Amino acid sequence: MRTSAVLLAAAAVSISACHSAPPPPPPIPRVLSDSEAMAATWVQAHGLQFTLGDSMPNAADRAQIVSLAGDARIVGFSELNEGTREFPLIVRRSLFALADGAGFRGIAIQAPMPEALEVDRYVRTGQGDIRRLLRALGQWRWESREMLDLVAAIRSWNESHADKQIGFYGFEIPSAMHAVEVVTALPDSITGPSLKAWLAQTYSCVYTSESAHWGLEGRASDSTFWNQCGVSTKAGLDSVNALRRRASAAHATAVAFAAEMASVIQHHVTLSLKHTNRQDSNAEHLLYLANNLGPDGKLVVWGGDVEMGRLTLDKTTVQTGVSLNTKIGEKFRPIAFMYGDGVVRTRRLGTGRGGVQPGLSNVTILPPNANTYEDVLIRSQAPAYWLDARTLPNDIGGAWLRGPRRARFVTGEYVPAAAELTETPIELPAFFDAIVYVRHVTPARQ
Secondary structure (H helix, E strand, C coil): CCHHHHHHHHHHHHHHCCCCCCCCCCCCCCCCCCCCCCHHHHHHHHHHEECCCCCCCCHHHHHHHHHHHCCCEEEEEEEECCCCCCCHHHHHHHHHHHHHHHHHEEEEEEEEEHHHHHHHHHHHHHCCCCCHHHHHHCCCHHHHHHHHHHHHHHHHHHHHCCCCCCCHHHEEEECHHHHHHHHHCCCCHHCHHHHHHHHHHHHHHHHHHHHHHCCCCCCHHHHHHHHHHHCCCCCHHHHHHCCCHCCCCCCHHHHHHHHHHHHHHHHHHHHHHHHCCCCHHHHHHEEEEEECCCCCEEEEECCCCCCCCEEEEECCCCHHHHHHHHHHHHHEEEEEEEEEEEEEEEEEEEECCCEEEEEEEEEEEECCCCCCCCHHCCCCCCEECCCCHHHHCCCCHHHHHHCEEECCCCEECHHHHHHEEEEEEEEECCCCCCCEEEEEEEEECC
């Protein structure tokens, strides 16, 4: 009897589970104010829809991206919200559209310039272990499957477009030591013993300069010493370029790569002597890369969070986009990535005793908060679209879109219980000329 009762009870529970109530319907969207409603109507009418599922842009998508770029030399994407599969795909599609239709010849990501040149060599020649090279860039997102796909696509493009090669670059130089290692590691069989020894001595000043604390360590931090290092690295560059001109065919590729690194060292030391701030240095690095592609060289730039925006965070952190805008004006086109909802790869933060959960995981992003850009942008029926903010109307809807309005800002961590903590005020088009928007996102893959 006891066994029969247990079985009957289990069956009852099973039947009850099968006939349990369906999940509650999603909440009814908040009713918009008049200005928000007009803004949403304008977005619906002017958003340029694209098909996100395609890895390469079709003719219509390509025309949209090329038109949005106009005559810009640098098109900068601010990731704003990291950890999605969709953003790298958008960068990839945009890069190939601009390479094919507007003469763009490179992509620069927010990563160390010397280490990124190793990836550039890979996309041009196939040399190196790409997973190891991406790992050396120092952030998990550069090791994602989406980044591997992007690099593989650039490599494939370069193999079939000898006249339209796409380079891969970084636009930060926290240290030039990897570049020094490449130059000074040229074997005796290429340089000869005396030149090899001279290069090692010449570039030793870079290590000494980078390890010194300005004003605290005597001669090593003295401006005279730093200026001497500038002269030395210029002589080193001249010597490597001379070696390149006389190198045999068997050694030509190795010496050419060393010459690229020597040029980066000389650029780094020269800029360091000017004691420029972070945003001006980053802007100079980007212009150095663009100019190396030719007098009108053009770059797509992948900036983290709001790096490509013309804004200052917390009244002190000036973004690279501010300096770029000062230096090249209309030749710079900043674009922000936003989304409605979905799942991203990030760190989940708790407000209680749990605190920060270690490691990355797939975290569900809550629907947009009221009075945010996302709460209006998600009202469009399009799953993905471009929005040119330079054409906002002169009505209450346009005034609402100009902002400032809060926008989601998930850059490595998210607090579901206090989502407003991951928002920051944005203005359009003052901060960004355009938005690329995805209604629903999925997490990046490792």
